[in-house]
Amino acid sequence: MKRFHTGYVKELFVRPNDVFRLLAIFLFAAIGCLAQSPNGTMSGLVLDPDGRAIVGADIEVVNDATGVRYPGVTNSEGIYAIPNLPPGPYRVQVAKVGFKTIIKPDIVLNTQAALAINFTLPVGAASETVTVAGGAPLVETESASVSTVIDRQFVANLPLNGRSFNTLMQLTPGVVIAQQPSGTAGGSAPGQFSIGGQRTDANSFTVDGVSANFGVSSNGLYSGASGTGSAQAFSALGGTSSLVSVEALQEFRIETSSFAPEFGRTPGGQVILTTRSGTNRFHGEVYDYFRNEAMDANDWFANHAGRPRAAERHNDFGGYLGGPLVRNRTFFFFSYEGARLRLPQTGVIVVPHLDDSGCAAPAAVEPLLNAFPKPNGPVSEATCTGEFTGSYANSATLDATSLRVDHNLSSRFSLFARYNYAPSMTNSRIYSLSMIQVTPVNTQTLTGGVNMLFGKFTANTLRANYSTQSSNATQSQDTFGGAIPVDESVILGTLSKANTYASFQTLDTEFYGLGPVANNRTRQINLVDDLNTGVGAHQLKFGVDYRVIFLDKTPHASAIVMSASLVKGLLQNGKLTQLTGTTNAPSSFRTTSTSFYAQDTWKATSKITMTYGLRWELAPAPAPHGATKAAAWLNVDNPQEIALAPFGTPLWSMTYSNVAPRIGVAWTPGAKGSLVVRGGWGIFYDLGTGRAADVATFFPGQASDVTLNVALPIADAGGYLPTASLSPPYPLVSAFTPNLKLPRSYQWNAAVEKLLSGRQVVTATYVGQSGRELLRQAALYKPNPNFSSAFLLTGNTAWSNYNALQLQYRRPMSGALQLLLNYTYSHSLDNSSNDVVAGVAGTVISAASDYASSDYDVRHSFSGAFTYAIPAPSGLRAFATLAGGWSLAGVVVARSGFPFNGRVLTLSSVTGGFAYSRPDLVNGQPLWVSNSGTAGGKELNSNAFAVPGTLRQGTEGRNDIAGFRLAQADLSVARTFKVRDKAHLDFRVDSFNALNHPNFGNPAALIGFGPIYLQSTEMLNNALGGLNPLFQEGGPRSLQLSLKLGF
Template structure:
């Protein structure tokens, strides 16, 4: 429409024109600083900021920005140089102005996410205006203009949306807008769950729904689960999360320190492949979250979301076992407020949220029966038990009844511990006989405050502070108050100060200073236990423990009953501090947009007194007849006799551990507009990721290349004198002069290259390649793990059925540590301290640096005016990756017997021979201090030690291939549809160190042969061949401004108007399954094979798979869950009593998998306008709408006896996803 003066003309969107062609700045920052130190700190900070500005340091700062680029041409397609381009932020009225260059292009870099107006003027042409241009984080938004001949007082207003193509970057990524963030139904309002909408992303355990109580079916809160997503072929927790341009990952397992409230998130951007050189410290992808800021208009919300069990479905196994729906009361409420403090100058935004959760979970486990605890083992399925105190080891009998231990033989201390620990069975039988619903829950509070100040069009400052407090209640499924988990909590503080200064429109400096502080605490179910109740020997232990004494924990293994162990829960106090100083300089020079930068991060991990746990480990050997496959024996019976296989205790850390490191990163990035069709992005990054030091040098390393202080020894097995290698060295000593655990790496360069070519106005071709270095903190490998801090004590008993020699019983239940408890030695430790340790773990210097190569080739096609389709081939390969360990500590055994000796067999390897270390190694209770020793011990690489674990070893590899497709359609401002499908294959010999978070995880996929990693290469535990995600939000076409009933007014108009449907659908394959068998106590276990709990390796290995056997079973998932998920006859336990070898089962089996995911989350919202600017919205949300149970992992413990499978092997007893839940919400907004 034309007007007088400033005339306006509406035209379609313009088509693209066609034409040819430093160590640390925060060394020891603490919580309390003296005035003098504070003054010094402020001066140092000022000096550093100045240096950063000069040197253009950066790695993470500008990642909160987007940009606007474009080309200006005349009606014939010729480019126009010298045109004036003005950009206006519609929320704050901030403006920038540039001139087009010699080839008619313009660039506005470093823009905050939001809506903008682009205006272009040039003499002889009408003014071009495009309104509501959306700028997204880390995305270049293209606005091309074809000018029309006329007077500059006339205007051409483009009203349609810009084409949804990514024309200037070769990254594979997805942006989720503010409207989508606000409307998508998210269980627990967990915005990280939006990651599942992105191609190439697989959510792992502890991620879905509430952040509170996210582990072990709600038993506790674990921060490691907040960011536990496998992205782009990487493993869980190996990606980087940025909030407002600052990394939010902490040092312990690279954990994501908090999850922003849904109502404070402005935008959510995920890049899964070919991340720019400004990013480092990742192996998968990068997530950018931008928080909301105030504008010239006041806006805010007040909301509440409610759940109650009366609205929910029941868990599948609760129904099956006759339990009603577990209790559930969930209440999330909060509000936001943002607006101007001074219009066009200063803006604020504040948000708060509180969640209160009370819920329940179904627990299925095995406990001893009253008959067993009285000594009677005659129930069906229980093994025969034998009396080793009698000649010939006859079967136990009492008053003529076989398999019964007379009560006078039962150990009274063991009976007291059993009685106080285990509940009575609630179900018949001896397996899975305890099923109960246990209460869980917690409280979550979050506060966000942000201020933005505009000094001028050239200078902007912002500051944000976030506090998050997530607490979980105590968890005690057995109701005995002696096991389970006490209260846990994660408290996060994050403070950011950022300044952006535009020297001119083409030169922009950005600086960031941030502090991230995470405090984690965990308490056991019990503390300050009076150990004297178990007898005088126990009473003498309490004074030797640093941390408060916990109730003794019992581990029962080695037979097919698989009685659950009684864990005492963990106790820890962790303070994690990350100080980040970063800066960037962006310079537009002709066709080049250059970015220079770097950052420095100071990381501290403070660990205060940890576990004072007392462990009693039992197996079948104390009640077995002999070492044959049919030798019988019961771990419960062994415990009742008071004869453990081993005992272990960690007294705790005196005064805690103070670990720290400093990391640097520098980069150069160039976005080159080679022609109007071709954009080249090239970058180079250099990193020095840092290595832990301990503030007081309380740390050790293992030096396999150094001669042992013991010199040499005569080996009676080989008949030769041989030198001894391997030395434990204190850091900052002559044996290891450095204060760090490993060498620093100075040659870590990572190139990045991407090409984006506009084949036509509707088709873009992209390709890219890059290298990145994963975070060094994926595994918990801090100095707090050093034996001189933990100082574990263990005592191991040996049995005739294992060695052929008389039993050697040193530890009993009545006196578990007859030689006392080792005390933390710190700097007074000598190499002799480690000779008697059954297991110790520490860093082995010389670790290569892990790196990941990523590549992709993609084609994107615009379909119609508001839809796009992308098809991409994306791959990655990891080298020198961190090896998976059990739970959070990556480790590998370095003192395993060489495979060449396996053929000797267990009898020869366990035969006792004269001990050459007798009288030299004098640690009480150690096999190395006895007159004789197993022959196999003297054939180990380091025979003066027992099990030696290298922590955080970099020996793994991975290979990822995928076809990723995505389709997006916008419905003219009234809705959006996104569809993402990924076909992929992930191979590896390692996996995520966060696997313990997955529902039903039981040691599957673990390393067994430490000497032969080639045998570990198989499908990854997180191989997901098919992954479909659908996200949608659509206004229903009824009522005002819609297709139907548009002319309806009054009450009826209010009823039919304002309806919207939103949802997320996730359908994906199940992950591979693998089986394991217990082989603790076997020759292979004793001599270093297999993995186990950290510090207690050699607990399990893999069985044999019967050749040609069909693993798959027919039937519905419901039938297979309770009758057998797979064909259990395809597995056979290895007879570890007669042979020394590992099973032939691959690390993971792709032919049988866990249950697939089929989840639909849906919401229906009704928005009612109260005034022009105030609205009330009611929402009904349905999570797992169709109540599809996703069955958990089947019991994968094959058993221990050849030909006798665990009777519950292959049976599922848990549901991996929550049943249907309905949530109602009410929101007032303006």
């Protein structure tokens, strides 16, 4: 196990301005930041029978699970407020001399909830106690936020594929699981979700009030937004178990549209995870979840090709134990989760086809092409390529261990600490399918917190966190599909293999690589403090949140990339179209962000609550750390005059005007508080770091050289490796405009929420947002003689708009049924859905011409979840015992498809990489044509597209084709057996995609490369971002059996 090093903390004090920042944090400790706290608040009015305020009434809020008591008192307005209450079950007692004492039990406080509970005290002796009807109000009457809370009971009973919270994310209106983007440099975008029309890297995850956005990529060159505070620290399997296992989760809240200044740092969804703590009762559980291919349906493409099901083995096992160390004072909660997985997969790819006639390979070429699997589908003598369909099993492991300890020194002072260690690893076939990539990911977090009450109306919370995540990747080959692994000497010649990466690719097939990819690591320090105080009808909050992330990137020291335009041409001339040699240096970056806010929640009247204030974001450009050099650039608005700034110049100038005003209003017009009208408006800023971590990865950290028409074989690839230099001509450059601003989003909403009879709530919400000065990267190719390659310039040239109608019905557990239904009708538009726009060699893409539906635009989306405890039949006791204890649960998701467009692929002789553009459309031709032999019964019409005669953007619009839809139902049947006293045994069967409805990913849509690129070649679960495909929506039916023994 890796250990924490105190030296990392000392790095904070390397520079004087760092000391100033830390001093500022503690100077502002009295004006802290409830923004990150998962705790909730209870407040309300205490009145006498004539409706007059009662001053000085004693309030006592008691946590029924831990016995901890939280005192309070009403002020001159008769208002009380008890902040910083951990989520859990409570009862409230109100006492005042001359009035009877009232007790209200069975109040469940959710994460970040603001409950308004009013009391009218009857006249009488304080010794007389009256217990009133319990339960928390189902409608939050004092919040203007649009949010969804998934409580512990729902989490425990729903079928969660992969035992991650990804399934639960969809149970919130406005949340879309995004597709993996294609055609953008650097591979996939970070993140898995678009929330409220925001980019996938605009979401903020917190665990116990501190940031969980410290994820790092295993990519050697392109980090994307990982490593600078935008990407979540998910496991190698793509799930949240690296942060919190399901058993260790108390509940979570997703804020999709909030106008309280306490929320921020990013404009997307605020995902607030709260971990479980121990109680006064010992409770524990051991469990095992099991899957096998014998219980699953086959992949549609494997069936279509007559291939059997690949092997599947999945065991998810573990347990937890929680309880008191000292009753009513000290508690612990320990959790362990282990996973062992063999994931069945089916791949359909294009591979070289070799024979003795027109597709014979020269001796120097044959080893390179033999490293691909052999075709087992249709072949083309004209292109010397063929289809290959293969079934295989990828493997993955996870071990997540956590321990939380809570200690209450008194009712006014409490502490907690939580440690989490979660190594994970994947072993996967990718791209050529004869290539295997091993990717270990290690995650550690350590969080501590202090809650303090001062006087009658003031509370303070301090949280500190240190987190780290490391990820590396190595690629190799085997004999899958008849492949013959290529010896590295065929690519490298006599060049040393140590820390050298080698790869081969053609335009019309996949690619493969050999050797180390990267070894990267992030380290996060997050300090959060908050102060909450009441003044009359005002509840004031002030705060600061300081975070610093260190990113260490260690790519392979050198790389040789062999590229051929087409297999046929390679066979005919025995030459590579180009060979790219690169040398790389390790780099380190430091990203700092500080947030301040001031907020007032004003109980303007008994029916109107206003929340308003300001948030101030300070986010300087990421800075090189240690010996790393990073290049800043001058005159970027004039390509002919772009010049290198002196080293040490910030990547962009820091802006101090990032002040975000917010206002939200909640109005309760009825007398019973059963109707709430909400509305709000606010400005939100994003981090703006984009792909800053790639700056040093290219120039000056990388030297690259492209050589054209290279004859095979290669005697010594070392001759193609350039020597890094700080002098022009400069190789591939990643740059930012020196006047870069933080991206901002204007957001507004209006909502109506109604409490119906039978504990049912319906909500209708309009949500809008307008993104301005978003990041977008443009590719300038050899802008002036000082450059030998592309100049990738990131600036504030993107914008977005989103409008949505969101409907929600919820019925908390009442009787035997719990139900949640959501529907969203929305349209998301932008001119770039992530930070990178693919370039067209020799041109600059107009920002305005790309304005269209977002990559994650989903016009219609429905999700629903239910749990139902089947009543035990009456009659014979033996029969009732046998038939009792059964329950049903399910999750249903249906949505329209993701948009996409055709793509023209070009091999750039400038960068050595691929460039994508759009084709021309042919008038009068339909985009889709029927084909009963393909997935979904249709394919793109090859006659509807034409490749432009010159290198330019075609006439087809961006994202103008509607993709395949999704429909899936996950169901669960469970039985609980009582085992002595309070012990129980749970048996459960989960069926994911129970109806085995086929869902498909969009075609690759590469124009001019044959029909396979115009058809869907994968099920949807393989096309969606991040999460392991077995656990993602859109796959074939999969059954899971589980046993739990608990007490």
